[in-house]
Amino acid sequence: MMTAYILKLIVLVPLVAGLAFGALWLWRKAQGGMSFGQRERAVKLVDALPLGATGRLAVVEFGGKHLLVAVSRAGVQLVSESPAEAGANG
Structure with a gap:
């Protein structure tokens, strides 16, 4: 059994x-x-850097540009943008 x-x-x-x-x-x-x-994705996360407990800076590639955005609980804000280098990170 x-x-x-x-x-x-x-x-x-x-x-x-x-x-x-x-x-x-x-x-x-x-x-x-x-x-x-x-x-193929239209938006790619290139890099992200934590800032404190809830915030971070992120570099997002979109439309041939690199966008630096600040992400927090309050929302997302565009900090800066620059042209994406050909062949970088991908």
């Missing part, structure tokens, strides 16, 4: 763990809007 229980446990625990791992892997792959292939 106890042997059958242990055998079921030995088989089912790795099976459930494998299913959980597979579901998490699939969920991570589907995060990009349910498109399983790589697609």
